[in-house]
Amino acid sequence: MSTQGPVTGPVRTCVGCRSTGPRSGLLRVVAAAEDDPVLVVDLRRRLPGRGAWLHPDLRCLELAERRRAFPRALRRAGTVDTRAVRAHLEAAQEHDGAGPATDAAR
Template sequence: MARTRPAPRQDVPIEGPVRTCVGCRSRGPVSELLRVVAVDGACDPDPRRRKPGRGAWMHPAADCLHRAERRSAFPRALRVPGPLDTGALHALLEANPAPDIRTQAPTPVGAGGRGSRSTPDEPAVKHSR
């Protein structure tokens, strides 16, 4: 009796920008991942994706955080020497075990209200001529 091979899995293409989680090393859309930056020797979560500097991406899950710590992935991904403090990431994930990153996503350009290109954090500046 001949064995039949299963059909190859057809992956659904991901819409928009794709990043790799530093913990589980799987790829996903940026809307499902949390950006992390290095600030003064610590990993600082950047859910709005606005902070300057090089960023690393991870799923907002404790499992991915533990894997990234075990593999020393944050210093390597952020290109900083020495270990980084991940206390802020632990606090974020403990406070909200499954944060909805989409509610913390940045406002698209031009959606600041009243036709301005400013974000909700900064007021619109009107120039008089």
């Protein structure tokens, strides 16, 4: 998941694999509401609240879930519901074929 060479522009860290990359290559996820543990994908990167960044790859999502990285990154107590994020990544993978899901065109 790591990038090759110097990166220009904003750089973010994936909460799953912990490697850095350009903001355009990662998905931003946020909690749906302050008291709601459901995560949603912020495709436009404009939703309010604290966000976490994730490579658009199911392996990074699984790593983040295993490490319990989302509650830490979002500064939330307890667990979070990642079903919407998983559904987005699976749908994007089906649409793009076997490759990782990406929203780089946005």
